[in-house]
Amino acid sequence: MSHAPSAVPLSLRPATADDLAELARIEKAVNPAPWTAEQFKAELEKPYSRVLLLTDDETDTQIAGYVVFWLMFDEAQILDIAVDFPFRGLGYGKKMIRQVVTDALRKDIRRVVLDVRKGNAAAIAVYQSMRFAIAQIRKGFYSNGEDAYTMVLDLDLAGMPEEVSDF
Numbered sequence: 001m002s003h004a005p006s007a008v009p010l011s012l013r014p015a016t017a018d019d020l021a022e023l024a025r026i027e028k029a030v031n032p033a034p035w036t037a038e039q040f041k042a043e044l045e046k047p048y049s050r051v052l053l054l055t056d057d058e059t060d061t062q063i064a065g066y067v068v069f070w071l072m073f074d075e076a077q078i079l080d081i082a083v084d085f086p087f088r089g090l091g092y093g094k095k096m097i098r099q100v101v102t103d104a105l106r107k108d109i110r111r112v113v114l115d116v117r118k119g120n121a122a123a124i125a126v127y128q129s130m131r132f133a134i135a136q137i138r139k140g141f142y143s144n145g146e147d148a149y150t151m152v153l154d155l156d157l158a159g160m161p162e163e164v165s166d167f
């Protein structure tokens with residue numbers, strides 16, 4: 001029996017080498033400058049990098065979303081985050097960011113940063129709903145000449161967001 005995406009139980013887990021092809025396939029569909037499987041693989045090998053996937057509990061193979069972030073020195077940096085089309089608008093983007101915040105706090109990191117395309121209204125709305133603020137504009141940051149906003153979540157100023165709940 002098939003389920004509506006909202007009814008499919010999903011959980012977060014670290015990515016493995018077996019996930020790389022599927023990750024790259026989704027990335028190609030959702031990111032105008034997609035990462036390759038090799039780029040995701042390189043992240044799996046960096047000790048400070050985390051690649052988390054949202055997968056269905058039943059088969060653990062259907063990837064609904066993913067986030068790549070670094071926990072380095074006093075900062076968590078989100079490098080890539082996406083939710084596949086059928087699963088958007090259901091709170092999963094926000095929940096993945098909450099997991100980044102939880103992992104950061106466990107290492108006593110109090111600041112989360114990311115760059116986002118100025119025209120990416122959906123992503124900016126997600127970050128603002130989580131109390132990220134625009135800290136800087138990087139002119140012509142992307143290869144197509146688009147500006148980036150550097151957005152920062154200062155956990156001391158924002159207070160700790162609500163706990164991560166199970167999906």
Ligand SMILES: CC(C)(COP(=O)(O)OP(=O)(O)OC[C@H]1O[C@@H](n2cnc3c(N)ncnc32)[C@H](O)[C@@H]1OP(=O)(O)O)[C@@H](O)C(=O)NCCC(=O)NCCS
Pocket residue numbers: 030031080081082083084087088089090091092093094095114115116117120121122123125126127129
């Ligand atoms: C950005 C992205 C990850 C958001 O994922 P998502 O699971 O759909 O987002 P959520 O359902 O968690 O939404 C969180 C908040 O943002 C708002 N939001 C989400 N999509 C929105 C949209 N298209 N327009 C306006 N607001 C939007 C939601 O209303 C919600 O606000 P609320 O908590 O106040 O109700 C997803 O759109 C995506 O994968 N985009 C393509 C890849 C991308 O742009 N990544 C970011 C690169 S910096």
